[in-house]
Amino acid sequence: MSMKEEIRAHLTRDLIPFWKSLRDDARGGYVSYVGEDLVTDPEGERGCILNSRILWFWSGAYRVTGDAALLDEADHAYAALQAMLDPGNGGVYWSLNADGTVFDPTKHTYNQAFAIYALSAYGMASGKKAPLEKALSLYALIEARCRDAGGYLEAQTADWQPMSNEKLSENGVMAGRTMNTLLHVMEGYTALYEATGDEKVRASLYAILDTLETKIWNPEKRRQEVFFDADWHTLIDLHSFGHDIETSWLADRTLEVLGDEALTARIRPLLLAMADETLKLAYTEGNGFSAEMERGKVDTTRVWWVQAEALLGFLNAWQKTGEARFLKAAESQWAYIRDHVIDPRCGEWHSALTEDGAVLDKPIVEPWKCPYHNGRMCFEVIRRL
Secondary structure (H helix, E strand, O other): OOHHHHHHHHHHHHHHHHHHOOEOOOOOOEOOOEOOOOOEOOOOOEEHHHHHHHHHHHHHHHHHHOOHHHHHHHHHHHHHHHOOEOOOOOOEOOEEOOOOOEEEOOEEHHHHHHHHHHHHHHHHHHOOOHHHHHHHHHHHHHHHHOEEOOEEOOEEOOOOOEOOOHHHOOOOOOOOEEHHHHHHHHHHHHHHHHHHOOHHHHHHHHHHHHHHHHHHEEOOOOEEOOEEOOOOOEOOOEEEHHHHHHHHHHHHHHHHHHOOHHHHHHHHHHHHHHHHHHHHHOEOOOOOEOOEEEOOEEEOOEEHHHHHHHHHHHHHHHHHHOOHHHHHHHHHHHHHHHHHHEOOOOOOEOOEEOOOOOEOOOOOEEOOEOOOHHHHHHHHHHHHO
16 A cells, blocks of 8 residues: 555544544543553543644544544534633633543643634534634634733733743743744644634734744754743753654645745745754654754654654655655655554554664553644645645
């Protein structure tokens, strides 16, 4: 079979049945913890980002396959999302308990963006107006509550007061702004603009791409900086290979949706430079894609989502340049994922492996481990090829 045929089979044979098996009809939503030993915890914390990503996955899977049963799954995930919305202060909580009570009331910009992404996808899949209206209201909330004159903020309390950003800070720093949050606000807004054609959303996407170009992109190192203070000073020498290769195609998708030739001519070269630089520094033919490089030291861990994004980033770079080296790398990434990352016991992906191929003892499902990156890889390969 071709790569496209194998990936379509993986979607329908593995990923869709696995996530269907986690549906919780008694309490709503989906069981949100499965260990590497495949033992589930029905009482595990119900992450709102996880539920948004599940809603997005079912919406996309329905549009790819036309299977009406998957729209029913999307309806189920949409109902669960209603309980994650704060009826008093607005916005989406960080997480709930399995019984539907609030576990973590944090309002994070990243989380609001994923709800927009999911609601936009569900609106397009279902043809319903209400999800798009909710997405537009969350957009207005982000613009009012989650940004200042310098750009997008990170973490807020339940009533929208500033708080420290532990949730999106790593590597020993506490970030006032992050590349990752901006990236996924862009992703959510792109889906919302595609679904609604709202001109305010379009204008916000222009501003985001300007920030990417002028604040986040490092032209000398051909990479994005990752963690910043409030004034956009970078906090650490860190090259996030996974986020760079993800941005290389995700921002290119935004350019396609906007359809502005002058903007594309300005931004696409730096996106292709990201793909080229990560191909040189992070990719090993036949053996996957490294995670990051901090202060010159490469972390060679093969993280699940990074493998998926590498495939898509290389595929996009091949489609935009015609250079065979990128297609070869994309095909090599799929072979690595197929042979090493997909867990043959359940069809989902291992969370991480060592460079030598040993599976690390990390959950198969948890608030950050979801059918988003690997599901999106399937959808995009099917769409593009």
